[in-house]
Amino acid sequence: MRLDIITLFPEFFDSANNIGVVGRSYKNKIWDLYTWNPRNFTSDKRKNIDDRPYGGGPGMLMKVEPLENTVNHIHEERKLSNLSKAPVILLTPVGKLFTQNLAVKLAKSDGFILVCGRYEGVDKRFIDRCVTLEMSIGDFIISGGEIAALAVIDSIVRLLPGTLNNNKSATNESFSDEFSGLLEPYSYTRPENYCGDTVPKVLLSGNHANIDKWKREQSLEITCKRRPDLIKQAIKDGCLSQDDEHLISSIIPDAH
Known part of the structure; x- marks a missing residue:
């Protein structure tokens, strides 16, 4: 390029x-x-x-x-x-x-x-x-x-192939298709316990299905609170599942 x-x-x-x-x-x-x-x-x-x-x-x-x-x-x-x-x-x-x-x-x-x-x-x-x-x-x-x-x-x-060591890094971020155009959830690294503040247990479980579900819920929650306009756009584009929309409705009832 x-x-x-x-x-x-x-x-x-x-x-x-x-x-x-x-x-x-x-x-x-x-x-x-x-x-x-x-x-x-x-x-x-x-x-x-x-x-x-x-x-x-x-x-x-x-x-x-x-x-x-x-x-x-x-x-x-x-x-x-x-x-x-x-x-x-x-x-x-x-x-x-x-x-x-x-x-x-x-x-x-x-x-x-x-x-x-x-x-x-x-x-x-x-x-x-x-x-x-x-x-x-x-x-x-x-x-x-x-x-x-x-x-x-x-x-x-950074989106060009070869720029990042792991090309998936560019697709696993806020606004990307991976998160339906929503915000990326917060992340954690070592140590597991820092001054009594611990990493969420689900991330230590090794259960990738549960981890993915938790990340999706976190993504929806932070987007609802910080960028409700992105939620409305995702609904309009048909990017959300029924489970997604159910969780959203409990956070912002008038999202639709």
Whole structure:
């Protein structure tokens, strides 16, 4: 997989290919990372990439031309590498919410272009001309798209075969199919007894059927309490059994 990042701060991504399982995956050539500064694709000597918005308002906007020139250059580079034309994803607060399902979908592609916005945003004409998908990582504002891009990269790369030592680790987590899109239950490790606080007996029983049942109940309970919206979505999608729904109804009677 090849990832291309358009950013005014390429150094932001030094950690992505150097640290942790994602960095190890990069060194093992499971994925490639290229960063592109739109200042290098301007047509004026000052390398100006922003200007005041028409109609007034605070701050500055990123201009169309440098961004479009950068995108076109990346498309040509990918073409020379015999790669398909990549979707262009703009990270923006008004975009579609990035979810685990979307991460799984993107992880099956041969790569994409992430555009890190800055200032008050980008000229709408760039979106109309070049952007495939506008995407947000949550209902909050940060200074630019770089932090969001790092989160997206980590989420997707860890799904690539060979990134994790145990590929099942990526499917046995919150929001995954393993838990019907619900939250993962809490876990325990040694020692069995810590200052009188003990591990639940069922996890020590060796009875895997009972352990799986306990984990499912814990997953449902924590999701009901923390993210009832996920419960309602799971019900809507038909992902829950009658036993699941019976337990849910005892926790949040109006779940349906």
